[in-house]
Structure formats: structure tokens, C-alpha cells
Amino acid sequence: MRRGNIIKLIVLVLLVAVATGLSIKPLVDPVNGIPLGLDLRGGVHLVLQAEQDKEGNQITNDDIDKAKAIIENRVNDMGVSEPIVQADYGKKRIVVDLAGVTDPDKAVNILKTTAKLTFRDAQGKVLLQGDDLKDAKGGQGQGGQGYVVNLTFSSEGAKKFGDITTQLVGQRLGVYLDEELLTNPTVNTPILNGQAEITGYATLDEAAADAVLMRSGSLPVSLSIAEKRQVGASLGVDSLNKSIHAGIYSLIFIFLFMLIYYRLPGVVADFSLIVYGLIVLWAFWGFKVVLTLPGIAGFILSIGMAVDFNIIIYERVKEEIRAGKSIRAGVESGFSRAFITVIDAHVTTLIAAFTLYLLGSGSVKGFALTLGIGILVSLFTAITFTRQVLRWVVGISPKMKTFWFGVRGDV
Structure with missing residues (x-):
């Protein structure tokens, strides 16, 4: 024993x-x-302030909740480990702590961008919006030439996009992100498979950043930077x-x-x-x-x-x-x-x-x-x-x- x-x-x-x-x-x-x-690893602390639109519509708690969910999706797509995203309904703010982020300006641009994706004809008429988008991924262009964002539409969006490209054969289709023209290609043939490609990116990082914005959806309100502090x-x-x-x-x-x-x-x-x-x-x-x-x-x-x-x-x-x-x-x-x-x-x-x-x-x-x-x-x-x-x-x-x-x- x-x-x-x-x-x-x-x-x-x-x-x-x-x-x-x-x-x-x-x-x-x-x-x-x-x-x-954040306090041990370093990173960036952000306070995003919701802004009223030009019509003066009131910002609701539902708007803040939707914006918070979209920001969380964007942060997760950025690959940040264990971010903290909190809503301050009283001040209509969203507080974001990102540990390990070394480029705070890039993070700020991704998080506060409204990211409203639209497809327009030569006259500027909106034909399709990003709500019908299923996925967006950055990648290299065909033949290794440049970088692109590959878009995949939902079943309903694929049908709409097929109808639009059928009508615009031989014409230009502008792709806009927050009123900024990303690309303006000529439609050669109808695109019926729900796939599209945005070209013209100089680096993969640029393409990936825009892809994050597109697949996370557009913010319901505009956000400004109330506070930015780097730890x-x-x-x-x-x-x-x-x-x-x-x-x-x-x-x-x-x-x-x-x-x-x-x-x-x-x-x-x-x-x-x-x-x-x-x-x-x-x-x-x-x-x-x-x-x-x-x-x-x-x-x-x-x-x-x-x-x-x-x-x-x-x-x-x-x-x-x-x-x-x-x-x-x-x-x-x-x-x-x-x-x-x-x-x-x-x-x-x-x-x-x-x-x-x-x-x-x-x-x-x-x-x-x-x-x-x-x-x-x-x-x-x-x-x-x-x-x-x-x-x-x-x-x-x-x-x-x-x-x-x-x-x-x-x-």
C-alpha cells in the first residue's frame, strides 16, 4: 500500500x-x-457616430442594430481575432475594439463606408442593387492580368442580372459603390449564370477590401468617426x-x-x-x-x-x-x-x-x-x-x- x-x-x-x-x-x-x-496586444479603438440623412429622418434603434450586425460581418471578414462591437443606443453610436490591427486607417475606411452597390445604365438609372448579391470575393484576373472582384448573385438576383445584360448587349453597364464608379464595361453577351466580374484593381488588397464591403451589405445609416484611438x-x-x-x-x-x-x-x-x-x-x-x-x-x-x-x-x-x-x-x-x-x-x-x-x-x-x-x-x-x-x-x-x-x- x-x-x-x-x-x-x-x-x-x-x-x-x-x-x-x-x-x-x-x-x-x-x-x-x-x-x-486590445489592452494587451494593442490595436485600435473606434467610436462610430450615426448621422442623419439629408431628409432628416430619425435614426432608430433598429438602424443601429442593423449597422452593428453589418460592422460585425465586416470585422469578421477582415480576420480580426475576437473583436468587440457594442451599440450605444442613447448616443446613436457603435463602439469597436480591434485587437492586433496595425493599419487603423484601412480598418476605419472599411467599417464606416456605407457600401451601397448599384448597377446602372449609360444614363445613370439604377437597374440593380447589392441587395441581390450573394457573395463577393477578391481574386486575380484571367491570365494573371490585374485583380478583380468576383460577384455571385442570389437566384432572384441572377434572373434580374440576366434580364439586364440581355437588354444592354452592346451597351455599357456601370458598377458603382457609394456613387463612385468602379468599372464601366461593355456587355458583349447576356450573363445568365449569376456570375459577374469587376475589374481594374491594382492590388489584391484593394479588391479584397471592396469584396468585404459588398458581401456584408450596405449600412442603413451613414457613420462618421467620433473617436479613433490607437493602442x-x-x-x-x-x-x-x-x-x-x-x-x-x-x-x-x-x-x-x-x-x-x-x-x-x-x-x-x-x-x-x-x-x-x-x-x-x-x-x-x-x-x-x-x-x-x-x-x-x-x-x-x-x-x-x-x-x-x-x-x-x-x-x-x-x-x-x-x-x-x-x-x-x-x-x-x-x-x-x-x-x-x-x-x-x-x-x-x-x-x-x-x-x-x-x-x-x-x-x-x-x-x-x-x-x-x-x-x-x-x-x-x-x-x-x-x-x-x-x-x-x-x-x-x-x-x-x-x-x-x-x-x-x-x-
Whole structure:
């Protein structure tokens, strides 16, 4: 029994050590690791103000919702990782945070452009609008000559486009984006397959940018830039480094405190804390949690609560040993009696985190999410993992001194 427990503990320590070593690179990888928010990675913060049209029509909340949805589509097409797009209905604004964006002016142009696509005859009459467009993609022209935007119409749009090109054989068909002429080709034959091509782009980036605007649809209102603020990557790195240093110092203090005050159970608690951290970080990676400064604060707070749960349990174990129970019986009884207290603390904190996540926005959601994940993982490590490891430790020696559990005298 004693030998078996020793082997189990050695194997467990080796597994955790290997897992820790293998986890460092994938978790901190700048591309595929845990995504960092605007305040850590740098990027651009935009406030887009909705403007009334020339007729003075009132801007409704529905207009803001539609504009927000279109902006979200455009941001996603830009390939930005975990953007934050929020609507401010009172001020008729849309707030956009784009982490990792290095060209803010390009992002601004894509997001605020109304992007009304129209097809017109030589007299400027609108024959077809972008509402009938199904997809638009940037690409290289035939024979490698220049760059183009390939358009695909819906079934209804394909029929309309076929009728228009049939009527305009030998004539020009202008393609406009927000009153700006993109191309004005001559229709040689009817186009009946619902496919069209806009030529004349100098670079693939230009073609891809216009394709994003076309397939995301036109904004229901015009947007102006009320605020544009670029967050430098150096500021993000500095904030991240300070957070990491604060976390390291806190962990060192916690490790020493648990080791000195609780002795052998403190060693188990410190070991469980390492396992806890690994599970939480992999959960962040798996759920694509965007890590921000408030998110790191939530994570550090959850670490403190995980340690607090161990303290509650260990204090109960010490009480049971002082009452005359053996170490083995004291451990089992202490965990059982502390169970309700630990569960109650978990549930109340989870309710608070859940409420913050539902009612909050942006960084508040990030704080609530990291805190909630941390609490759920600590429930496992405190009640299940720590308990089992401590059983193995106690099973090594039937005559273990109570000194190693912070209690004076022998069993």
C-alpha cells in the first residue's frame, strides 16, 4: 500500500511536470495561443457616430442594430481575432475594439463606408442593387492580368442580372459603390449564370477590401468617426509584463504561506494549484477566451479563492485531528464537513460572475468569464484532486506525526 502510494505520487508529479513543459509554447504562442485583448496586444479603438440623412429622418434603434450586425460581418471578414462591437443606443453610436490591427486607417475606411452597390445604365438609372448579391470575393484576373472582384448573385438576383445584360448587349453597364464608379464595361453577351466580374484593381488588397464591403451589405445609416484611438503594442506588452510579474509574486507568497503554515497539506495545495493553473489556461485556450487586464484580474482572484477553499478544508482537518481522530480519519471527516461551505462559496461566486457576464459588456464580461472558469476548475481541484492526492500522502505512513499537518503532538 505504502509503495503503491509513493509510485502514484511520483507518476503524478512527472505527468504534471511534462504537461507544464508541453503547455508553455502553445499557450503563449502569439498566433495560435490564448488570444490577447486590445489592452494587451494593442490595436485600435473606434467610436462610430450615426448621422442623419439629408431628409432628416430619425435614426432608430433598429438602424443601429442593423449597422452593428453589418460592422460585425465586416470585422469578421477582415480576420480580426475576437473583436468587440457594442451599440450605444442613447448616443446613436457603435463602439469597436480591434485587437492586433496595425493599419487603423484601412480598418476605419472599411467599417464606416456605407457600401451601397448599384448597377446602372449609360444614363445613370439604377437597374440593380447589392441587395441581390450573394457573395463577393477578391481574386486575380484571367491570365494573371490585374485583380478583380468576383460577384455571385442570389437566384432572384441572377434572373434580374440576366434580364439586364440581355437588354444592354452592346451597351455599357456601370458598377458603382457609394456613387463612385468602379468599372464601366461593355456587355458583349447576356450573363445568365449569376456570375459577374469587376475589374481594374491594382492590388489584391484593394479588391479584397471592396469584396468585404459588398458581401456584408450596405449600412442603413451613414457613420462618421467620433473617436479613433490607437493602442500601441508596447503599452500592451508593458501591461502584460506587469500583470505577469504581479501574478508571479502573488504565487510565490501563496506557495510559501501554504508551505510554512500547513506543511505537508500545504505542499499538496501548492501542487494542486499548479494543476489548477494548467487546467484554467487550457480552458481559456479551448474556449478562445480573449485575455484582457480585467480578465487577468479575474484569473488572479480565482487563484486566491482556490487557495481559500484549501484553507477552509485544511482548518477543518486540523480541528478533526485536535478532536482526537487519526490523520486518515481527520482528512476524510474534514473534507466531508467542509464540503457544504466550499460548495456554498462556489455557488454564490458563480451567481455573481454569471450576473456580471449577462449584464456587463466588454472587459466586464472578460472578468466574469475568467472568474467563472476559475471557480469551476477550483471546485474540481479542491474537492476531488486535492483530496485524492492527500489520501495518497497519508497512506505512505500509518504513524505520520500530526506536526506535518500543523497540529502539535502525535496521533
